[in-house]
Amino acid sequence: MAYSKADFRTLTQQLHQSLVAQNGEPLSCQLYATPFSHGSITVEYDNGDQDHHVAEACNIAAVISSIGRILSLPRSNIACEEMSEVLLLRLDVLREYIRAAIETAHKGTYSETDADRMVRRWAGFLKHPSEYVFAHRCLSSTGMTFDPPAIEIDCAFLASWDILKLYERDQKKSDLAHQIVSVNLPSIAKIDAFFKASANHINKLIAANFGIARC
Numbered sequence: 716m717a718y719s720k721a722d723f724r725t726l727t728q729q730l731h732q733s734l735v736a737q738n739g740e741p742l743s744c745q746l747y748a749t750p751f752s753h754g755s756i757t758v759e760y761d762n763g764d765q766d767h768h769v770a771e772a773c774n775i776a777a778v779i780s781s782i783g784r785i786l787s788l789p790r791s792n793i794a795c796e797e798m799s800e801v802l803l804l805r806l807d808v809l810r811e812y813i814r815a816a817i818e819t820a821h822k823g824t825y826s827e828t829d830a831d832r833m834v835r836r837w838a839g840f841l842k843h844p845s846e847y848v849f850a851h852r853c854l855s856s857t858g859m860t861f862d863p864p865a866i867e868i869d870c871a872f873l874a875s876w877d878i879l880k881l882y883e884r885d886q887k888k889s890d891l892a893h894q895i896v897s898v899n900l901p902s903i904a905k906i907d908a909f910f911k912a913s914a915n916h917i918n919k920l921i922a923a924n925f926g927i928a929r930c
Contacts, residue, residue, distance in 0.1 A: 717795065718903075733911050734913060747772050749925055813920075830905065845889065846892040850893075850895075870899075
């Protein structure tokens with residue numbers, strides 16, 4: 716299962732609801748208003764003007780904006796299918812940026828949610844295919860039935876990976892080689908849960924920075 720144009724439209728709305736502020740800027744830009752942002756510097760230009768810059772605010776905002784562009788680019792269901800895995804990989808970049816910003820500024824305060832874990836697992840699986848590269852994925856999209864049935868790769872399939880050692884993960888992928896597999900990407904509801912979790916992380920980072928100022 717990949718995503719359709721309708722799915723991308725829904726995800727665009729959900730992205731804006733969770734990760735775009737009322738002024739139209741990505742939510743992380745609100746870090747500019749917080750004191751003691753870890754990546755804060757003041758740049759002075761030749762004419763004497765000064766500019767306050769917060770690195771994590773801009774870098775996270777750039778990833779949020781890029782996700783929005785990915786969702787707005789495809790003009791057909793086929794194009795959406797081709798961009799579906801690219802979207803998941805970009806979501807993992809957002810997860811990593813947010814995690815790094817929180818852990819660097821307030822060590823030990825980042826708490827991985829179920830939605831974060833889901834994105835991390837999918838990205839890890841897609842980025843490191845090992846012998847999964849020899850799995851027959853496209854055959855399952857023909858609508859035919861197979862004997863034995865196609866192996867289903869979904870969130871439940873990946874959920875057990877966190878307890879496996881690296882060699883065990885490679886073995887699990889090698890078991891997929893030369894087999895017919897069916898890939899069911901995370902549901903729209905699960906992606907929306909990730910958007911909400913990311914917004915919650917950012918809001919907590921903003922609150923934590925203000926907390927330092929009050930100390």
